[in-house]
Every structure is written in structure tokens, then in C-alpha cells.
Amino acid sequence: MTAVELAGITKRFPGVVANHDIHLTVRKGTVHALVGENGAGKSTLMKILYGMQKPDEGTIAVDGEKVHFNSPADAIARGIGMVHQHFMLADNLTVLENVVLGSEKLYGIGARARRKIKEISERYGLDVRPDALVEELGVAARQRVEILKVLYRGARTLILDEPTAVLVPQEVDALFENLRELKSEGLSVIFISHKLGEVLSVADEITVIRRGTTVGTAVPAETTPRQLAEMMVGSELPTPETAESTVTDRPVIEVDKLRLAAPGGKALLDDISFTIHEGEVLGIAGVEGNGQTELVDALIGLRPADSGVIRLAGEEITAWPTRKRREQGIGYIPEDRHRHGLLLEAPLWENRILGHVTEKPNAKGFWLDPKAAQEDTRRIVATYDVRTPGIDVTAASLSGGNQQKLIVGREMSHKPRFLIAAHPTRGVDVGAQAAIWDHIREARREGLAVLLISADLDELIGLSDTLRVIYDGKLVADADPSTITPEELGSAMTGAASGHLEHDETPETTAEVSKAPESPEDEAR
Numbered sequence: 407m408t409a410v411e412l413a414g415i416t417k418r419f420p421g422v423v424a425n426h427d428i429h430l431t432v433r434k435g436t437v438h439a440l441v442g443e444n445g446a447g448k449s450t451l452m453k454i455l456y457g458m459q460k461p462d463e464g465t466i467a468v469d470g471e472k473v474h475f476n477s478p479a480d481a482i483a484r485g486i487g488m489v490h491q492h493f494m495l496a497d498n499l500t501v502l503e504n505v506v507l508g509s510e511k512l513y514g515i516g517a518r519a520r521r522k523i524k525e526i527s528e529r530y531g532l533d534v535r536p537d538a539l540v541e542e543l544g545v546a547a548r549q550r551v552e553i554l555k556v557l558y559r560g561a562r563t564l565i566l567d568e569p570t571a572v573l574v575p576q577e578v579d580a581l582f583e584n585l586r587e588l589k590s591e592g593l594s595v596i597f598i599s600h601k602l603g604e605v606l607s608v609a610d611e612i613t614v615i616r617r618g619t620t621v622g623t624a625v626p627a628e629t630t631p632r633q634l635a636e637m638m639v640g641s642e643l644p645t646p647e648t649a650e651s652t653v654t655d656r657p658v659i660e661v662d663k664l665r666l667a668a669p670g671g672k673a674l675l676d677d678i679s680f681t682i683h684e685g686e687v688l689g690i691a692g693v694e695g696n697g698q699t700e701l702v703d704a705l706i707g708l709r710p711a712d713s714g715v716i717r718l719a720g721e722e723i724t725a726w727p728t729r730k731r732r733e734q735g736i737g738y739i740p741e742d743r744h745r746h747g748l749l750l751e752a753p754l755w756e757n758r759i760l761g762h763v764t765e766k767p768n769a770k771g772f773w774l775d776p777k778a779a780q781e782d783t784r785r786i787v788a789t790y791d792v793r794t795p796g797i798d799v800t801a802a803s804l805s806g807g808n809q810q811k812l813i814v815g816r817e818m819s820h821k822p823r824f825l826i827a828a829h830p831t832r833g834v835d836v837g838a839q840a841a842i843w844d845h846i847r848e849a850r851r852e853g854l855a856v857l858l859i860s861a862d863l864d865e866l867i868g869l870s871d872t873l874r875v876i877y878d879g880k881l882v883a884d885a886d887p888s889t890i891t892p893e894e895l896g897s898a899m900t901g902a903a904s905g906h907l908e909h910d911e912t913p914e915t916t917a918e919v920s921k922a923p924e925s926p927e928d929e930a931r
């Protein structure tokens with residue numbers, strides 16, 4: 407039985423054919439993965455299915471019946487639900503209020519709605535409490551609320567856009583368990599992901615899109631991650647270089663007893679101290695919401711610390727404004743690229759200048775040099791393989807992964823001494839991820855110091871020279887990236903561990919040890 411069928415979908419934007427004659431058939435009771443390089447056209451296709459955009463050509467059928475969607479409300483009415491990558495819940499409201507908001511007509515906002523939420527939560531093992539405040543929930547719980555919200559509106563087909571990018575391994579397993587429950591009740595899931603290992607473990611079928619067209623479908627049992635990646639790219643993947651240690655004894659950034667408190671007095675960062683040397687990558691592991699955002703804000707100067715000292719190459723910078731920190735060699739790949747990394751409505755070349763207005767090649771003396779900035783934007787687009795029809799299009803018109811490549815390219819271009827990299831490859835496809843790792847490793851060889859924050863534990867272990875675990879605003883544990891496994895690090899992140907994490911050498915565990923990713927093949931294994 408077919409849940410959803412998209413046939414002959416074509417969608418054009420100025421200078422780009424985002425979807426060209428795409429076919430996608432999703433059967434009832436299955437997880438159907440959609441994979442493809444950055445800019446391949448996955449989000450566009452899903453926006454069409456969710457009524458956010460209209461196709462230029464092609465048809466959509468739900469339960470075998472042709473439909474025309476003019477808005478998401480139309481799609482929801484036909485049982486299509488979408489869980490976006492950026493959660494859309496109101497923090498200061500309860501789960502019940504968030505779920506009911508906008509759909510009060512269904513079950514009101516009282517006892518009936520509460521009962522319904524409990525019923526859905528139990529049926530699919532979502533473990534959602536109606537009266538919890540959303541701001542008290544962690545990332546995984548918020549995601550389950552989002553899933554419950556679309557189920558509450560009657561979704562039978564759920565679109566999940568890179569749902570695992572923000573989860574630790576144990577949470578990914580729990581999510582996949584939820585998806586199995588959905589399937590067993592005859593619901594369908596469309597799962598977008600760049601993590602090919604996960605795709606192969608959870609999907610029943612896979613559709614591969616390349617440059618706007620369906621290039622084929624695959625069945626997990628008969629496919630390897632490498633084959634899948636090569637179907638996506640249309641050629642062999644590059645193999646990133648292996649890494650040798652480049653750590654020196656010359657400190658670049660020193661943080662001493664940093665403390666930052668919320669308005670109510672609760673410590674968001676408590677007694678944080680570390681040093682990163684030339685040629686060293688310090689990885690910070692932690693479940694989102696344990697102080698990572700505050701640490702990054704304090705280092706780049708977006709939020710003043712309440713106490714403590716930050717030094718850059720021996721000089722105290724604690725009171726410096728952001729602009730001066732950047733001018734003196736701090737690069738910044740932000741966690742939220744839309745809020746802190748890009749001016750979405752400005753052209754790419756203006757985004758090249760953002761955060762670096764006074765620096766070369768953007769500035770010549772006191773003046774901006776648009777020509778040089780444009781020239782350099784072209785160079786970044788080529789070097790970092792940003793897929794775009796030109797440098798005059800807006801940042802908003804780039805696909806998510808290509809926006810990320812532009813930011814990484816811009817920050818690396820200024821040859822920073824210290825790079826704050828928050829999720830540097832989030833939303834980026836396997837090929838581009840390997841390329842970004844190479845760029846970071848090369849700069850590290852030349853002395854770059856990096857603070858790496860990532861929810862991708864393979865990336866964290868593979869790139870870092872030193873690992874620390876952040877929990878509830880404190881650095882509670884450290885680990886050796888050459889021996890620790892993602893599973894061990896994942897459990898330490900939930901707060902159970904302190905001190906030095908020892909790798910467990912017992913035979914059962916050793917069998918599961920997965921090495922740091924040196925190539926996409928390893929990564930996706």
C-alpha cells in the first residue's frame with residue numbers, strides 16, 4: 407500500500423533546477439530515507455510535499471488520491487506532518503500548551519487534550535509529560551514533543567529532517583525505537599539524513615537524489631555506506647588524510663576559572679579552566695544545553711563572564727568586544743548559522759564581509775573593497791565547493807549544507823590563530839564533511855588552536871587531540887580520543903562520569919570499539 411507518491415516533480419528557482427522530474431514512492435508502515443549531497447534538492451521536495459512550496463510540474467498522491475496543497479494546513483489535513491530541524495516550540499509554555507497551540511479545535515485545551523497526549527505518548531513510547539515546561543526539557547525530549555505534536559494533528563506520514571544531528575548515540579537508538587513503533591501502527595516516515603550508517607540501520611528503503619534528480623533506490627540489506635555515498639556523488643569519495651599529532655607547548659587560548667550565571671543566579675558556567683596550544687584541537691563533549699552555548703558566547707565576547715580570565719597568546723582579552731577578538735585572530739563557526747553566521751537576505755559576497763568588515767581583503771584602509779570581497783567570495787565558493795548559481799544570490803537561497811560551507815570557508819580564510827568551531831559540519835554531506843576536516847587539520851598543522859563542539863561523536867573523537875566532557879556548566883571529565891569509543895563518551899555525557907574516563911578493555915566492549923573516522927568509509931561504517 408502506498409502512503410505517498412510524488413511523480414515527475416520539477417521545481418525551478420532563478421538559475422537553479424532544484425528538482426527535476428523526481429519520483430518518490432513511500433509505502434505504508436515503512437521508514438523511507440532520502441539521501442543526497444548538499445543542494446541535491448531534498449528539502450525542496452519535502453517543502454513541496456508539506457505544502458510550503460508549489461511544484462512547477464508533477465503530481466502528489468496521498469493514499470492513492472491526487473492532492474493539491476496550497477499551504478501546510480492543506481498537507482496536515484491530509485495526514486502529512488513535518489518535524490523541522492530547528493525546533494519550533496515555545497520555551498515558556500508547557501508541553502500540553504505547545505501541542506495544542508493552533509489545533510485547539512481538535513480536543514480543546516483541557517482534560518480531553520491531556521488524555522489524548524498521554525494516549526499518543528504511551529502508544530508510541532514517546533515518554534512525553536503534558537505538564538512539563540518545554541524549557542526544562544533536553545533536546546531529545548523536545549524532539550519527541552515535536553513528533554507528538556504532528557501525531558496529535560493526525561499525521562500518518564511524518565517527515566523528519568535530519569533528526570539525529572542533535573542526538574547522542576543512546577538518544578538515536580531511542581528515536582529509532584519510536585520510529586519502529588510508528589511503523590508497526592502502519593504510519594510512514596520520510597527520514598532525511600547525511601549519516602549513512604544510520605540510514606542503513608533504520609530505513610526500509612532509500613531514495614537517492616543527485617543534482618535534483620532521482621538516481622535510484624536502494625535496499626539497506628544489499629548496500630554499503632560507501633556504495634550509497636558513491637550513488638549520491640556519482641563518483642568515488644575523496645579520502646581524507648590521516649592525522650598525526652601537531653600539539654605544541656605554546657598556549658594560544660587560556661581560560662581560567664570562568665564563571666557565568668543566569669539572571670536568577672544559577673551558574674551556567676562554573677569554574678571552567680582549560681588551555682589550548684598551537685596545533686591542538688580541544689573537543690568538548692556534552693548533551694546540548696549543558697553550557698556549550700554560554701562557553702562559546704563568552705569566548706567570542708557575545709556575553710561577558712561574571713568572573714574569570716581569558717587570554718589570547720598571553721594577552722588578557724576578557725573585556726574585549728567581539729570585533730576586536732575577531733580582528734586579533736579568533737575565528738567563529740556559530741552553532742546557529744541563521745542567527746549568528748549569516749545575513750540571510752544579503753548576497754553571498756556581503757556575507758563574506760560579515761564579521762570581518764575591517765579586515766583584508768574586504769577592507770582597504772578605512773574603506774570597504776567590494777571588488778576584492780567579491781573576488782574572494784568566488785574563491786571560497788570554488789575551494790569549499792559551495793553549490794550556487796553565483797555570488798549575488800542571497801544566503802537564504804542556498805541549501806543548508808552549502809550555507810555551512812560558506813561560513814566555514816569565510817572563517818578559515820582569515821587564517822585565525824584560534825577557531826571556535828560549533829558543529830562545523832552540521833548538515834553537511836559526507837564528501838564535504840571530509841573536506842572540512844581536511845581544511846581544519848591542515849590549519850592545525852600550521853599552528854591553529856581549535857575549540858571543537860560537536861554532537862557528532864565520531865567527528866569529536868576523530869578530530870580532537872584532547873577531550874573534555876561538559877555537564878551542567880562544569881568540565882567534569884576528560885578522555886583520550888585515541889582509545890575512547892563513541893558509546894563510552896555518550897554515556898559519560900549524561901552526567902554519570904567524572905575524572906579521567908578509562909576505556910573499557912573487556913572483550914565484549916573491544917568488539918564494539920569504533921575507530922575515529924579517518925575516511926568517509928570509516929565514518930559511515
Ligand SMILES: Nc1ncnc2c1ncn2[C@@H]1O[C@H](COP(=O)(O)OP(=O)(O)OP(=O)(O)O)[C@@H](O)[C@H]1O
Nearest residue numbers: 419424444445446447448449450803804805806807
Ligand atoms: N528559495 C530558493 N530560492 C532559490 N534557490 C533555492 C531556494 N531554495 C532552494 N534553492 C536551491 O535549490 C537547490 C536545492 O536545495 P535544497 O535545499 O532542496 O537541497 P538539499 O538537498 O536539502 O541540501 P542540504 O543537504 O544542504 O540541506 C539548491 O541549489 C538551492 O540553492
